[in-house]
Amino acid sequence: MKLKKIFGGALTACVMSYSAYAEELTPRSLTYVGSWSGLLNFKAYENPFWKERIAKSSDGKWDVSITTFDQMGLNGSELFRMLSKGTFSVATTDVAYILSSAPELGGSNLPMLIADQEMAEDVMDVYRDTLDNILFERFAGAKLLGTSHFPQQGLFCRDELTGMSDLEGRKIRATGRSVAQFLDAIGAEGVTISFAEVPGALQRGTIDCAFTGTLSGYQAGWYEVADYLYPLPVAGWDFIITAMNGAEWEALSPEEQQWLLAEVRDHYEDQAWNGAADAYEDGITCLTGMGICEDGAAANMTLVEVTDEDVQAARKIAIEQILPKWASTVDAETVASWNETIGKVTGVNITEE
Incomplete structure (x- = not known):
């Protein structure tokens, strides 16, 4: 590596x-x-x-x-x-x-x-x-x-979904400020809730979906209260x-x-x-049963396909809305450093308004 x-x-x-x-x-x-x-x-x-x-x-x-x-x-x-x-x-x-x-x-x-x-x-x-x-x-x-x-994180949802457009109106546990901002941008509601509280919140209907790492979600038993796994990398x-x-x-x-x-x-x-x-990959396997789970008994969550259209739409929102919001919270020196480092790796540049 x-x-x-x-x-x-x-x-x-x-x-x-x-x-x-x-x-x-x-x-x-x-x-x-x-x-x-x-x-x-x-x-x-x-x-x-x-x-x-x-x-x-x-x-x-x-x-x-x-x-x-x-x-x-x-x-x-x-x-x-x-x-x-x-x-x-x-x-x-x-x-x-x-x-x-x-x-x-x-x-x-x-x-x-x-x-x-x-x-x-x-x-x-x-x-x-x-x-x-x-x-x-x-x-x-x-x-x-x-x-x-x-x-890498995935989205665990209790109710059926087919793609990003289905997330509108849902209450979703966000893993950080930028993820919550992204959810707001697509018409969902970002909810702050601790990792340990998620299973109970999904079961009660306090939230509809939650982000976490795929294997982390498997180890914590989230598949017992969520049936759909959507691995759109919103939560980074x-x-x-x-x-x-x-x-x-x-x-x-x-x-x-x-x-x-x-x-x-x-x-x-x-x-x-x-x-x-x-x-x-182990998390995906264990959550969906699509392969041999070496960490325990496999679950049978439905894996929702991440389409190129969803990826491009989500990336556009991130670049045009989320990145400028983060840049507004830091000084010019931090933005310049970001452009010279992460910006060059990701092919994105923060421009001054």
Whole structure:
């Protein structure tokens, strides 16, 4: 994948070199708060990395206490504000959850601009320095350690639909501000509701549909209350970022900083990115029964075809309506940076009115 291609050779050298630093590492006790405890990213990648890999690579000198924001009774939106205050050392969360504190981050995951996994990787590659700077400025010097994403999202609907035009008038759980704006543009109603509350809300009729990752929806049993799956990529790639408290980052020696970045990139990012790509297809298989589900008993949701007409119509709305709304919430420097990075990858340019 892209991260391995870009960093692979350097990281191999780093890991070989930094393994020697284990003898010189300062013993440290860190606290880590991860993403959703029941979903793939935490179970398969975050938890093993912070619980096992760091202890092994540091020869036991770094000890990490681990929990997740849902286990703490949080909703994710407050996570990086707490990180900036030193409540814990490192945290991982969905970009969409912290846009109220850092609207600039919304530029990384606007609806319908990222066509596929390769483009998603390119976006994170070119925007990495910008993300790092945003976190530093918005969250008291926080340091970006790594990125990943939940499996590509799909729309789970209780009642029959045949395409995007059928969403008009429906109440739909949105996964972020830009998704809610998109839903408003097509005549649907964006509803803010937590991931854990979705099954009950679908069953009661509080909402008609909800976005989430395909495998995430399968693991959470959404197929028990939704019969139709529509994988129009409105909700994007659901990027996740991992950051360290600024004061704790500055307390590390330069060698420790480089060692930690190398560890994250080589032993967390690669695996998480590749795993999320595979999980999207696994989710489709398990939700529809169209193939062998290796994660449990397959459901029998109806997979609704995403037509080229719907893709083009949705992309037009995103470019003409959603992108300008995001640009109006940030400064000119952020817009210029976006044009030079994500804009070039996606082939879209934000023009001044």
